[in-house]
Amino acid sequence: MRKLIAFDEDTFDKLKQLGRDRMATFQELADEAFADLLKKHGIPIDLRAALRKSVRLDDASDKAPPRRKAKKAR
16 A cells, blocks of 8 residues: 655655665665554554464463452451
């Protein structure tokens, strides 16, 4: 899917230079940036990551410590 994104001229120049320095395309820089943003917010990027997150959540709820019974006051 294609989307149009606007950058100010200074930011775009710096992104072009970063792409040249790393020998990466603008698309590769954008993919990396958006993947990092999703990871920061805990959103899985692909199906494999989503399944791993789902399994971790299930394991965490299964291994919750049992509740202790409240002691009666004397």
